Amino acid sequence: MLSPRGAFTIFGGVVLIAFGFAATQMHIAFTTYHALGGGKQINVPEELPFFLLLMGCIMILSTVIGIPIFRLSADPRAVVVTRKIDREKVFAGDYVFVEVTMKNTGLGGIDLLEVYDAYPQIFELALGENWVLTKLESGQEVSFAYVVRALKRGRYNLGPSKVIVKDRLGLFFEEEVKEGNETELIVYPPYEDIAKMTVVGKKRLMGRAFGIHKTRAKGIGSEFFAIREYVMGDEFRRIDWKGFARKGKPMVRDYEDEKSLTSIIFLDCSGSMGGGPPANSKLEYAIRAAVLLTHLAFERSDPVGLCIFSDKVQAWIKPGRGQRKFYEILEALAVVEPGGGANIEGATEFVLSQVRKAGFFMVISDLEHANVEKLTKSLKQAVARNNNVVVLAPFGPFFEVKVGTLSPVEKALAEAVAEEYFGERAKVIKELQKAEIDTISVGPDDILSVVIDTWIKQKRISGA
Amino acid sequence: MMIGRGKYAVHTLRLISLFSFLLILSYLLVNIELDAFDPRAFKNVGIFLIALVGEILINLSDVFTELGGDAGANVSKSVIRTMIYYVLLGGMDLSDYNMTAEEYISGEAFPSPKIFASSLGSMVMLILLPIALLSGLGFLRDCNVRLSVICFFSxxxxxxxxxxxxxxxxxxxxTSESLGELVTSPLFFLGLILLFYLEISFQASYAYTILEPNLKRSERxxxxxxxxxxxxxTEEIGPLKEEKREETTETAKRKSIESWILIREQIEERRVAKPRESVRVNIKLKHYLESLLRNNPDAQRLLSAxxxxxxSGRILLFIIPNFVIxxxxxxxxxxxxxxxxxxxxxxxxPDPLLDSVESLQPETTFLVLIPLVLAIIIFSGFIGTxxxxxxxxxxxxxxxEEKEKEEIEKGTTMVFTGTGTAPSTIETDGNS
Incomplete structure (x- = not known):
């Protein structure tokens, strides 16, 4: 409670009082010594001990009388801190406006209030400051705000806030961490890859990415698509009579072709997927790939499902379409953390028990420590149910080794390790190829383009 | 220009602290006899210190000669003292201290506490005066409490x-018991002015701490x-460069296994390419800020706190009565x-206590000071409870109340789907 300044003032007072007493004793000692005939008289003026005592007492008292006043006015518990954010869910790289409000519910005013609002270390303070220094009267409410940039996907907490209350002279202080006033923020994987798709869209217009456009055949099939106005040539049996009555003009019901391609993404979140720099690990790229594939599919109204697995299935989202499903998938991807082993077989078995037939299975896994026999067997089952299976395998050395920091010897060693990895990877690829399963080794540079190419290819194959 | 505004509380308190500082300083300079600031004190203290070292050496040599049974110890003592006087010190004016060189050399006059204390006192005063002056004026610059404390103690x-x-x-x-006499006595008055200076400097520092960072922050x-x-x-961010890199990667991958190093190097290069990233980030921040200021008119005021x-006026209004009380x-x-x-x-x-001589001793202050301090602390604890x-x-x-408010707000705005809680990037980019 006593600040260093307060402690110093009291200490200074005690020292002055001690000097005052010492001066008194010296005066007595010198006088006695002289009276006994020892040496010359050394005079210590009476005013000196008095002055020292006076200053000492003044310093101690001026500090101590502040305690009841401080107690009466300053109580950090009386400061209620609330936080508001402009959105609870953002994409990685987006900004969040954080508004912090402090209210003094105490009976006395607070002379000096310091509030520090904590934000995750991985975030970047983009604008403003996350602290404030103010004076708060009883019942008064003040606010400040700052903007942070959420750099990495995940579930984060903004807060808690630390409240420090000081008196005007800085002699006393009280502090309290407002535990439990955190605000949750979900950061989705980065949106940049999807934004880049606009470029792909332009290419499509120019005919450079032939095949990526929709092939859905509207008008035939059995699944309801939409109601529209009747045009000459439409079949009479398609007229929606209720709609006709409601609108006063003939409306027809459109049905869509069942040829839409249902995709299921298998995302491996085992510990080995966490290899590489935290913001650019295999898992991060795998998540970006999953987001991109989901977006590609949803843009064409194709259903997408997601299975996140490690030793066991961590999350399962049934195939579906629409914006709600998109955010459901993003939310699941936002909170994925690497850990445990990879049980692709178990995940495949689980998904096959949930979905009778999908169409396209994209397995994103580094295949490290994979049991080739079991893996092939389980993926074969998926193929046997008329599913096209593609394994997208991030290749460890591409993600994990920082070439720039390696010495020539380390480089040579890294090459040797990479060759070893390639050897193992080649064996797995060979086995999977026998079962007609495509396996593509990818690096951080090409993983996203491979996803697009694979998607286009699957659309062509399925004829959807 | 903005920073200067709203700081008159700080300036007023600075002025008051300057006034009190000058008052004490001028009082001291006028009333302290000038010979108290004798510059020769430095020289004398130096000589005394060196002589002290010499004496220690001589006494040590005594111990050794006694141990060795050397009869010529007294001779060597005189020789060393003479050497200290003539060779090391080059002579000094001992007339100030009413002693002769012989007295000094024979050790009869040394050490003399009074002479040493007098010189030391003058020397300390000469050192303290510029310290007080510099720290007192230095405090005015940025209201640094440390400087005012140094000035106060000096x-x-x-x-x-x-x-x-x-x-x-x-x-x-x-021995006077009157409060009036105490307050009007020059000694107490000086003590009071010193305390006044210390307190006012603390108050000025408070006003500075609470106003200055906020003003600077607003401006920043x-x-x-x-x-x-x-x-x-300044630079269009397109996919051209990325595309080229992808092609290179592909080519490298096709060529050989070892080429992964090349790919990694390219990734490293991309990381180094910061300006491009910063341009992108700044543009994004600009768009975000524009949208923020459009949707929340208070945003700028909140950001600058x-x-x-x-x-400023309110601070001054609170400080002055509080200070007087x-x-x-x-x-x-x-x-x-x-x-x-x-x-x-x-x-x-009891009368025996009141009439005793001991009651006039300075130690009696403890009889009241300690219980008084303890009583204040206990009273504070009581208030705290x-x-x-x-x-x-x-x-x-x-x-x-907050819970109720939150529930009402949630009930009206929390919709998961659609644009309700969707991240704004989708809205701004129009890609969803």
Whole structure:
């Protein structure tokens, strides 16, 4: 409670009082010594001990009388801190406006209030400051705000806030961490890859990415698509009579072709997927790939499902379409953390028990420590149910080794390790190829383009 | 220009502290006899210190010669002393200290506490004076409390030494029990002015701490926002370069296994390419800020924490009465503590205690000071307990109110799908 300044003032007072007493004793000692005939008289003026005592007492008292006043006015518990954010869910790289409000519910005013609002270390303070220094009267409410940039996907907490209350002279202080006033923020994987798709869209217009456009055949099939106005040539049996009555003009019901391609993404979140720099690990790229594939599919109204697995299935989202499903998938991807082993077989078995037939299975896994026999067997089952299976395998050395920091010897060693990895990877690829399963080794540079190419290819194959 | 505004509380308090500082300093300079600041004190203290070292060496040599049974010890002592006097010191004016060189050399006059203390006192005074001056003026620059504390202690020490050296006349009847006499005595008055200076400097520092960072912050944020607003895209961010890199990667992968190193190097290169990234980030921030300021008109005020900035006049209004009351209480309590007999009489202390000689001794201050301090601390604890109970009830009520408010807000705005909670990037980019 006593600040260093307060402690110093009291200490200074005690020292002055001690000097005052010492001066008194010296005066007595010198006088006695002289009276006994020892040496010359050394005079210590009476005013000196008095002055020292006076200053000492003044310093101690001026500090101590502040305690009841401080107690009466300053109580950090009386400061209620609330936080508001402009959105609870953002994409990685987006900004969040954080508004912090402090209210003094105490009976006395607070002379000096310091509030520090904590934000995750991985975030970047983009604008403003996350602290404030103010004076708060009883019942008064003040606010400040700052903007942070959420750099990495995940579930984060903004807060808690630390409240420090000081008196005007800085002699006393009280502090309290407002535990439990955190605000949750979900950061989705980065949106940049999807934004880049606009470029792909332009290419499509120019005919450079032939095949990526929709092939859905509207008008035939059995699944309801939409109601529209009747045009000459439409079949009479398609007229929606209720709609006709409601609108006063003939409306027809459109049905869509069942040829839409249902995709299921298998995302491996085992510990080995966490290899590489935290913001650019295999898992991060795998998540970006999953987001991109989901977006590609949803843009064409194709259903997408997601299975996140490690030793066991961590999350399962049934195939579906629409914006709600998109955010459901993003939310699941936002909170994925690497850990445990990879049980692709178990995940495949689980998904096959949930979905009778999908169409396209994209397995994103580094295949490290994979049991080739079991893996092939389980993926074969998926193929046997008329599913096209593609394994997208991030290749460890591409993600994990920082070439720039390696010495020539380390480089040579890294090459040797990479060759070893390639050897193992080649064996797995060979086995999977026998079962007609495509396996593509990818690096951080090409993983996203491979996803697009694979998607286009699957659309062509399925004829959807 | 903006920073200068709203700081008159700081300037006023600075002026008052300057005034009190100059008052003490001028009082001391006028009333302390000039010979107290004798510059020869440096030389004399130096000589005494060197002579002290010489004496120690001589005594040590005595011990060794005694151990060795050397009969010529006294001769060597005189020789060393002569050497100290003539060779090391080059002579000094001993007339000031009423002694002869012979007396000094034979060791009869040395060490003389009075002479040493007098020179030391003058030397310390000469050192303290510029320290007090510099720290007192330095405080005015940025209201650094450390400097005011240094100044306070320097001035107090200067005064104490002057009193000890009897170079200043501050008459005060130390047996007087009157509060009026105490307050009007020059000694107490000086002490009071010193305390006044210390307190006012603390208050100025408070006003500076609470106003200056907020003003600077407002200005900084304003400039930052302006810079972001004026930021323009100097480089088009397109996929051209990325595409080229992808092609290179593909080629490298096809060629050989070892080429992964090349790919990694390219990734490293991309990481180094910061300006491109910063342009992108700045543009994004600019768009975000524009949208923020459009949707929330208070955003800029909140970012610059203008709402949290206290009013300068209000601060001054609070400081001055509080300061006067504080100072009055301190004076009153000091009187009680320094003249405990008055206090003891009021509490009907036994006559033997009141009439004893001991009651006039300075130690009696403890008889009142310690219980008084303890009583204040216990009283504060009592206040704290009451406060806690009151706050518990208030907080409970506030939390309930907030909960209700939150529930109402959630009920009206929390929709998961659609654009309700969708990240704004989708809305701005129009890609969803």
């Amino acid at each position: 001035l107090s020490a200067l005064l104490a030494i002057a009193v000890a050296k009897e170079k200043i006349e501050l008459e005060y009847d130390t 944020i304003r400039q930052h926002i302006q810079r972001i607003k004026e930021f323009s895209e 203008e709402t949290a900035r206290p009013k 504080r100072l009055s209480i301190v004076v009153f309590l000091s009187w009680i503590v320094l003249r405990p007999i008055v206090f003891l009489r009021a509490f009907h202390a 009451i406060q806690e109970k009151v706050h518990k009830n208030v907080l409970k009520r506030v939390r309930e």
